[in-house]
Amino acid sequence: MTLDDLINSCGEWLAVGGQFSDVVISSRIRLARNLKKYPFLSKASTKQQTEIEHKLFDAITSCNFGKNAFYVDINKSDSLDRQLLVERHLISKQHAEGQGSRGVMISGNETLALMINEEDHLRIQVLRRGMNLDDAWSEINQVDTILESAVDFAYHKQFGYLTACPTNVGTGLRVSVMLHLPALRFTNEIEKVFRAAKDMKLAVRGLYGEGTDAIGDFFQVSNQTTLGQTEEEILSSFKAVVIPSIVKYEQEARQVLIKEKPAAVDDKVWRALGMLENARAISSEEVLFLLSHLRMGVVLERVKHIDLSVINELFIATQSAHLQKRYGKKLDGEERSIARADYIRDRLGRAKPSDN
Amino acid sequence: MRCQNCKKQTATVHLTDLLKGEKHERHLCEECAVKEKITAKTHPPSINDVLNSFLMSQSVVKELGKLKCPDCGMSFVEFRSQGLLGCPNDYDVFDQALSSVIERAQDGETQHIGKSPGESADIDPIQRERLKLQRELREAVKAENYELAAELRDRLEEMHSE
Numbered sequence: 001m002t003l004d005d006l007i008n009s010c011g012e013w014l015a016v017g018g019q020f021s022d023v024v025i026s027s028r029i030r031l032a033r034n035l036k037k038y039p040f041l042s043k044a045s046t047k048q049q050t051e052i053e054h055k056l057f058d059a060i061t062s063c064n065f066g067k068n069a070f071y072v073d074i075n076k077s078d079s080l081d082r083q084l085l086v087e088r089h090l091i092s093k094q095h096a097e098g099q100g101s102r103g104v105m106i107s108g109n110e111t112l113a114l115m116i117n118e119e120d121h122l123r124i125q126v127l128r129r130g131m132n133l134d135d136a137w138s139e140i141n142q143v144d145t146i147l148e149s150a151v152d153f154a155y156h157k158q159f160g161y162l163t164a165c166p167t168n169v170g171t172g173l174r175v176s177v178m179l180h181l182p183a184l185r186f187t188n189e190i191e192k193v194f195r196a197a198k199d200m201k202l203a204v205r206g207l208y209g210e211g212t213d214a215i216g217d218f219f220q221v222s223n224q225t226t227l228g229q230t231e232e233e234i235l236s237s238f239k240a241v242v243i244p245s246i247v248k249y250e251q252e253a254r255q256v257l258i259k260e261k262p263a264a265v266d267d268k269v270w271r272a273l274g275m276l277e278n279a280r281a282i283s284s285e286e287v288l289f290l291l292s293h294l295r296m297g298v299v300l301e302r303v304k305h306i307d308l309s310v311i312n313e314l315f316i317a318t319q320s321a322h323l324q325k326r327y328g329k330k331l332d333g334e335e336r337s338i339a340r341a342d343y344i345r346d347r348l349g350r351a352k353p354s355d356n
Numbered sequence: 357m358r359c360q361n362c363k364k365q366t367a368t369v370h371l372t373d374l375l376k377g378e379k380h381e382r383h384l385c386e387e388c389a390v391k392e393k394i395t396a397k398t399h400p401p402s403i404n405d406v407l408n409s410f411l412m413s414q415s416v417v418k419e420l421g422k423l424k425c426p427d428c429g430m431s432f433v434e435f436r437s438q439g440l441l442g443c444p445n446d447y448d449v450f451d452q453a454l455s456s457v458i459e460r461a462q463d464g465e466t467q468h469i470g471k472s473p474g475e476s477a478d479i480d481p482i483q484r485e486r487l488k489l490q491r492e493l494r495e496a497v498k499a500e501n502y503e504l505a506a507e508l509r510d511r512l513e514e515m516h517s518e
C-alpha cells in the first residue's frame with residue numbers, strides 16, 4: 001500500500017453507514033502523547049527530533065498495526081503528497097506545514113493514523129464513519145495501551161499525560177464529531193446546536209461566516225477540556241446527550257421543511273444537481289456548497305438515483321491535491337476548476353439511470 | 357499566521373466563504389471569530405485568552421520572570437508568549453503559576469482522573485492477539501480476500517470460545 005493507491009479508494013471511514021449516518025458524517029478520536037525522556041518539540045534539537053521519530057517509528061512498527069499499514073515520511077514528501085493527506089484527514093494542516101523529522105503511519109483502511117512530531121511527539125487518531133465513538137475508543141485505547149508496553153510516555157500524578165500545550169493535558173483526548181446540518185441552517189435554528197453543546201463543555205464549529213451563504217452546512221462538535229474527567233465521561237457527554245439531541249433537531253427540521261416547503265427544498269436540491277452536472281469550471285468551495293444541498297436531497301429521498309457513497313466520494317475526490325494526483329501533474333487554479341467539473345460530470349453521469 | 361482582524365493573536369480559525377460565487381479566505385483568532393459569531397464562545401477560553409488575562413491579573417510578573425526550567429531552558433515568559441511548554445519537567449518547575457493557567461484553561465479542573473500508564477502492566481496478550489486479528493480481518497474484507505477473511509474469522513471465534 002502506498003500513497004498513490006489512496007486516490008483510487010475512498011477510505012473506510014467515508015463509506016456510507018454507521019449510526020445516524022443521515023446527519024453524522026464521521027467520528028474521530030485523537031490522543032496526544034509525548035516521550036518521557038525528551039523535550040517537547042519547541043525545545044527539541046534537530047537531532048532529538050530525529051531520534052524521537054525513529055524511536056516512535058520502531059515502537060509502532062513492532063506493535064504490528066496491520067499488514068497493509070504504511071509510513072509516510074512527511075519531511076521528505078512533496079507539498080502535493082502532504083496536501084493529499086490533509087484532504088483525507090490523515091494528517092493535520094499543522095503537521096503538513098511543520099518542519100524537521102516527522103511522519104505518519106497509516107493503517108491500510110485509513111481508520112488509524114499515528115502522527116509523529118506534530119505538536120506533540122505522537123498524536124494517535126482513529127476515524128469512524130457515522131456516529132461510532134465506542135468502537136473508535138476501543139481501538140485507540142488498545143493502540144495506546146500496546147504502545148505503552150514499548151515506550152514510556154510522559155505522565156504526571158496530578159496532570160496526567162503531559163502535552164506541549166496545557167489545553168491537551170490529562171487524558172490528551174480530543175473527540176470530534178462531524179455533522180451535516182442543512183435543515184437547521186435553512187430554518188435558522190442552528191442556535192439550538194450551540195445550546196445543546198454548551199452545557200456539556202463541548203464546542204461547535206461551523207466553517208461559515210454569519211450572513212453569507214456558507215460552504216456546506218458542516219459542523220464539528222468537540223470537547224474543549226481534557227482534564228478532570230475520565231475518558232468514558234468525556235465520550236458519554238457526546239453519546240448520551242449532545243449528539244442524539246442535535247441529530248433529533250436536524251431530523252425534525254428536515255421533516256418540517258419537507259412538509260411545509262417542499263418546493264423550496266426541491267429547488268435547492270435540483271439546482272445543486274443541475275450545477276454539478278453541467279458546470280464546466282468549478283471551485284472546490286462551490287462544490288462543497290452544492291454537495292451539501294445534494295446530500296440533503298439524497299438523504300431525504302428527493303433524489304433517488306444517486307447513492308450517498310457517490311457524494312461522499314466526491315467530497316474527497318474533488319479537492320485540489322486529489323485532482324492533481326489523478327491527472328498526474330500540477331494544475332493551476334483554472335485548470336483545476338476545469339478538471340474538477342469534468343470529474344464531477346463524469347462521476348454523476350455514471351450514476352444516472354440508464355434509459356432502457 | 358496572525359489574525360487578520362486584530363493582527364495580534366495567532367489565527368486558529370480558517371474559513372472560506374462563498375460570496376456571490378467569489379471565494380474569500382479569512383484567518384482569525386478564536387476571540388475575533390467569536391466576536392463575528394463564526395464560532396460560538398467556547399466554555400473554557402483558549403490558551404491565548406488564558407495567558408493574556410493571566411498576565412493582566414498578575415502583579416508578580418517580575419517573580420514569574422525568573423522561572424526557568426533547568427532541563428530545557430524554557431522560561432515562563434517564553435511559555436506565556438508562545439503557549440507551548442518546553443519539556444515534561446516544566447509542569448513541575450512552573451508549578452503554581454502553571455497550575456492556575458491549567459485551572460482556567462481546563463474549566464476549573466486540576467486533577468487527572470482518567471487512564472494511567474500503570475494500566476498497561478496488565479495488558480492481556482490474548483487481547484493483543486485479538487486486536488491484531490480484528491484489524492487483519494477488516495483489511496482482508498476490504499481487499500475482498502474472502503478466503504483469508506473466513507480463516508481469520510474462524511480464529512477469532514476460536515479465541516472467543518476459549
Ligand SMILES: [Zn+2]
Nearest residue numbers: 359362385388
Ligand atoms: Zn484576532
Ligand SMILES: [Zn+2]
Nearest residue numbers: 425428443446
Ligand atoms: Zn523544561
